[in-house]
Amino acid sequence: MESHTDESQDAVENLEIEDKGDTSQEMQENVNRLKNVLKLSKARRFAYCEFFYSPVDAQIFCSENEFLSLVKENLPNLRTKKLRKSEWRVIRRLIGKPRRLSVNFLKEERRTLEEKRAKIQNVYRGEVTQIDPDSVDLPSKLPRPLMVGTKVFAKLSGQKDGVYAGTIDATQDDGYRVVFEKENLFPTTVVTEDQVMSAVPQELLSLSYFLTTNKANLKSQLPPSNNVFLPSQALVERMQQQSVITGYTIDPQSNMSLPVYNTVPQKKTSVRDDKVGNFPVRMLVIIVKMCKLLEHKRSTIKLLRSLNDEAIKLSRYGTQFPKPFVTAFAEVVVDLESINKMLRVYAEALNEYRSNLLNQRSRPVVTDRPEVLRRTCHNHANQILKHCSSVIQVQDEKAKEVIAMLSSLLLQIRFLGQHAISSRSCAEEITILTDSLKELKDSLPADCHAAFQDGVEVHLKQIFNTLLKVRPQNGI
Structure with a gap:
C-alpha cells in the first residue's frame, strides 16, 4: 500500500501552479481536490484515456467519428446538437443500433488504428506520395512531427506509472528520446510516439501538403531523365583519341586539298584520392x-x-x-x-x-575484437567467483550468473581504462561497454529491470558521459 501511495504521489507531482500568488483561493482548493482525485489509479486512468492524446492520435480520435458521418448522411438538415430525449430516440431508431464493444469490433478497431498510425508515419518519412482512398481513411489535417527541444508530457508505465513533463532530446524510428525535468528520478527514456503529448498546441497542415512535399523531394532525388541523349563513356574516349583537323593543304601532284591532322594529347585525370599523411585528402x-x-x-x-x-x-x-x-x-x-x-x-x-x-590500421587494439574482450573477462569473472565461493555461499545458479556478468562488466571497464592510451577512440570503448550492459540487462527477468536501471545503468551512463566530456577523442 505504501508503494502504491508513493507511485500516486509521483504521478501528480507535475500538477502544480507556477505562480501561486496570482491565483485565487478557490482555484487553489480546486487544484488540491484534483490532486487528491488523481492519487486514485482509476481516476488517473480515466484522465489519461480522456485527455491524453499524442498529436497524431488527437487528429484520429477527435476528428469526425463514424456516428456523426451517419447523422449527416441520414439527416443532412439537422443543425443543432441540443435535442430532447424523445427526438434523440427517434434519431437513434432511424439510424439503427450499432454493434459496439463486441470482440470482433474492438479487434477491427485496433487493427484500423495501427494501420492509420503506420500510414501517417510513412507520410512523415516521405515514403508516401499519394493515398489510396479505399485503403485507410486518414485525417484531412496532420500536425508537424515533434522536433528536438519540444516540451512534452510522456506516459510511463511500470513502477513509476504516470504522466511526466520532459523535453525531446532526439527522434528515433521507434519514438522519441525524452529527457525528463526531474532527471534524478527518471533517466532518459525512449517513449513511443503514441505515449507522447505536446505541451503546446501543434500547427496543423493539410494532408495534401505533406504528399506534395514528399513528391517534390522524391523527384529531386531521382536522376535526370535526359541521360539517354548523353554519349557513352566508350564513345567519348574514342573521340578523344581521334586526330583533329587543323587545316588543309594542296597536293602538288593531284591538286587536291588534303586535311592536316593534329593529335590532341589526352588530358590526365586528376587523382581523386591524393593523400596527406597516408590519409586521402578528400x-x-x-x-x-x-x-x-x-x-x-x-x-x-x-x-x-x-x-x-x-x-x-x-x-x-x-x-x-x-x-x-x-x-x-x-x-x-x-x-x-x-x-x-x-x-x-x-x-x-x-x-x-x-x-x-x-585495412590501414598499423597494429590491432583492444576495441578491434570486442567479443574476445568479453569472453576473456567473463572467464576471469567465473574464476574469481569460484575462488570466492568458499567464503560466500550462493546457492541460486541464476544469481551466480548475474554476479559473474556484473564482475565481467567491471573487469571490462578496468581493462579498457588500463589500455586507454593505446585505444583510438573513447566512443569505441563506450560502445563496447554499452553493448555488454544491454546484454546483461536482457538476461535479467522483466521485474528486475527497474532495480537494474536505478542501481547500475544510471551510474554507468553517468560515467560514460563524463568520459566523453573529459577524455579527448583520438579520432580515426
Whole structure:
C-alpha cells in the first residue's frame, strides 16, 4: 500500500501552479481536490484515456467519428446538437443500433488504428506520395512531427506509472528520446510516439501538403531523365583519341586539298584520392566540414530551445506570436533541416573510406575484437567467483550468473581504462561497454529491470558521459 501511495504521489507531482500568488483561493482548493482525485489509479486512468492524446492520435480520435458521418448522411438538415430525449430516440431508431464493444469490433478497431498510425508515419518519412482512398481513411489535417527541444508530457508505465513533463532530446524510428525535468528520478527514456503529448498546441497542415512535399523531394532525388541523349563513356574516349583537323593543304601532284591532322594529347585525370599523411585528402576535407557542421548544429539546437521556451511563455499568457518571432523560428527550423541533409551527404561520402581505413590500421587494439574482450573477462569473472565461493555461499545458479556478468562488466571497464592510451577512440570503448550492459540487462527477468536501471545503468551512463566530456577523442 505504501508503494502504491508513493507511485500516486509521483504521478501528480507535475500538477502544480507556477505562480501561486496570482491565483485565487478557490482555484487553489480546486487544484488540491484534483490532486487528491488523481492519487486514485482509476481516476488517473480515466484522465489519461480522456485527455491524453499524442498529436497524431488527437487528429484520429477527435476528428469526425463514424456516428456523426451517419447523422449527416441520414439527416443532412439537422443543425443543432441540443435535442430532447424523445427526438434523440427517434434519431437513434432511424439510424439503427450499432454493434459496439463486441470482440470482433474492438479487434477491427485496433487493427484500423495501427494501420492509420503506420500510414501517417510513412507520410512523415516521405515514403508516401499519394493515398489510396479505399485503403485507410486518414485525417484531412496532420500536425508537424515533434522536433528536438519540444516540451512534452510522456506516459510511463511500470513502477513509476504516470504522466511526466520532459523535453525531446532526439527522434528515433521507434519514438522519441525524452529527457525528463526531474532527471534524478527518471533517466532518459525512449517513449513511443503514441505515449507522447505536446505541451503546446501543434500547427496543423493539410494532408495534401505533406504528399506534395514528399513528391517534390522524391523527384529531386531521382536522376535526370535526359541521360539517354548523353554519349557513352566508350564513345567519348574514342573521340578523344581521334586526330583533329587543323587545316588543309594542296597536293602538288593531284591538286587536291588534303586535311592536316593534329593529335590532341589526352588530358590526365586528376587523382581523386591524393593523400596527406597516408590519409586521402578528400576524406580529411569531409571530416573537417562535418566537424564544423556539427558545431553549427549544436548552436542551432540551443537557439531552437530558447525560441521554443519563448513560444511556450507567449502561448501560456495567451498572446499571439509576433511576425518577427515566427520568421526567426522558421529560419532556425529550415537551417536545422538543411544541416541534417548536408550531414547525411557527408556521412555517405565518408563511408567510402571505411574499408580502407580499417585495412590501414598499423597494429590491432583492444576495441578491434570486442567479443574476445568479453569472453576473456567473463572467464576471469567465473574464476574469481569460484575462488570466492568458499567464503560466500550462493546457492541460486541464476544469481551466480548475474554476479559473474556484473564482475565481467567491471573487469571490462578496468581493462579498457588500463589500455586507454593505446585505444583510438573513447566512443569505441563506450560502445563496447554499452553493448555488454544491454546484454546483461536482457538476461535479467522483466521485474528486475527497474532495480537494474536505478542501481547500475544510471551510474554507468553517468560515467560514460563524463568520459566523453573529459577524455579527448583520438579520432580515426
